[in-house]
Each structure stands twice: as C-alpha cells, then as structure tokens.
Amino acid sequence: MKHNKSNFFKEFLKTQKLMHSIKEKWNSELNKVSSTIQNVRIPDTTITGIQKSFQQINDVSKTMANVFEQISKLLAQQNPVFIEEDWYLSEFYYRKLMIIEMYVIDPVELEKLLLNLFDENYDLIKNTLIQKHENRYQIINELFTAFENKLFHSVVILSYSITDGISKEKFGLNFWGYDKNNDLTHSSRISELIDSESVLNLVRKRLNVRGESNLQDKHIEEKEKFCSNNRHCVIHGDSYLYGTKVNAVKSIFLLDFISSLQRNEPAN
Numbered sequence: 001m002k003h004n005k006s007n008f009f010k011e012f013l014k015t016q017k018l019m020h021s022i023k024e025k026w027n028s029e030l031n032k033v034s035s036t037i038q039n040v041r042i043p044d045t046t047i048t049g050i051q052k053s054f055q056q057i058n059d060v061s062k063t064m065a066n067v068f069e070q071i072s073k074l075l076a077q078q079n080p081v082f083i084e085e086d087w088y089l090s091e092f093y094y095r096k097l098m099i100i101e102m103y104v105i106d107p108v109e110l111e112k113l114l115l116n117l118f119d120e121n122y123d124l125i126k127n128t129l130i131q132k133h134e135n136r137y138q139i140i141n142e143l144f145t146a147f148e149n150k151l152f153h154s155v156v157i158l159s160y161s162i163t164d165g166i167s168k169e170k171f172g173l174n175f176w177g178y179d180k181n182n183d184l185t186h187s188s189r190i191s192e193l194i195d196s197e198s199v200l201n202l203v204r205k206r207l208n209v210r211g212e213s214n215l216q217d218k219h220i221e222e223k224e225k226f227c228s229n230n231r232h233c234v235i236h237g238d239s240y241l242y243g244t245k246v247n248a249v250k251s252i253f254l255l256d257f258i259s260s261l262q263r264n265e266p267a268n
Contacts, residue, residue, distance in 0.1 A: 075200055079209060081105050083202070086211030087114060088253050090260035091203060093121070111246060118249045125256050132259055136162060147252070153243030159251030160231050163258050170263055176214060176231050185210055195264040203261070213254070 080102040082089055087110075094102065101113060118125070126144045130137055139162060146154040160176070167175035171190050178185040191207035212220070217232040225238045229247040233239035 083206050083209050088257035090257045152248040155248040156251045159255045163255050195262045
C-alpha cells in the first residue's frame, strides 16, 4: 500500500494530540497517587491503625484504576497504526507492542518492527497453526515451505485460501466479501460472533476496518492494482507483482489472526 503523505501528516498530528492528552491525564492522576502514597503510614498494632492504612492503600488502587480507565477511553478514540496499515495482529502479538509502537509510529518503521516480530516468532506461528488445524496440515506445511523458499506469491494465495476455509469452519462465513444487500462485510459480521474481551477491543475494531486486502476491487486505483495485495485483484489476476515478503508476512499474520478467534457460544 502506498502511503499518502498528506493523510499521514494529518493522522500524525491527530495522534500527537491524543498522546499529549494521555500524558497530561497520566501526570495529573500520578500526582494524586503520589500525594496519597505520601500519606500512607506504617500501621500501628491497633485494629484501627491497620484499617486506616489498608484504606489508604485501597484509595491508591482506585486512583490507578481510574488512570488506566481514562487512558483506555482516550486510546479508544483512534485506531492503532497497524490497523490503519492493514496488518492483522492477534491479541497475542499486538500485546507485544508498546503503546508508542501502536499509536505513534511511522508506517515504514512499523513495517520493519512487524517483520522482526514475525521472524522472532516464526516457529511458534507455524507450529501453532499446524497444531490447531491438524486437518489442514498438508496445505499449512506447504504454505511455510513456500515461505522458506521465498515463493511469496504462493504464500499469499495459500494464506488467503486457508483463511477463508478456517473462517467458514468456525463461523459459517467466508472471511472475504460482503453482503450485497447492505454492503456489510463478512468480517464485520464475524466481529459480532466472536468471544472478544481483547484489550481496547482491538480485535473487533480490526474486523470492522476493511483495509486494502479486503476492499472491493473498485476502490483500488487502477495504477496500483498490478502490485496490490487486495484479495480480489490477486485471485482474479489483476495483480501479478504482489509477491513481496511484506505481503507474505501480512497474509500469514492474517491467517494467525483468524485462527486465534473464538466463537461466542450462547449460554444454555
């Protein structure tokens, strides 16, 4: 995906304002915590003294909980950069990122970071997918053999296919595409079916942001279709230079993401 410098600058400024608000909130609440801690005294041996000290410690805990609640509300106002750049990261992997790496990072630097994250966890990703989907062992093993031989076009095709199959197996819905009656994407419908208690609700947020790979092909500029990782362009041959390591890694992270989702089973 080519990065629009004008849009990136606007998003960068918006993110800077967000992080400034978080910093101000953090400092304000931290001062309250500091003040409360200073008033905590080693309890005397009386019941009253012990109760008073525990109450002071409880007040500190409540203040810290309020800090994180307020920061979470501020972060919820904006998508992380990895979502805006169409990376699918399961909660296990985005939890490895620092806040600044999620919300205040240049897309090019993010790309380098996530390629390193993938390389460091390559064996874990491969083994986890094989263990969770033993019925698909042959095709998943072929996918990683292709990656190891730098057959990145094949990696993207296979990842998209396996993702679709696992999605249908889990949710009764293909991952790709949309409902032509209301333009609601399948991934958005899946977001309503999952058991999601993820941090900042980022799993559902990711499913509801379509991204280049899942756009209708009419929204991909003609001059960019030949190298786009858009699923429709890839499958139907409009794209033929999509076989890069970045696109291959993105597609495997997508596969890991859909594999990590759990269907929310209604209580009996």
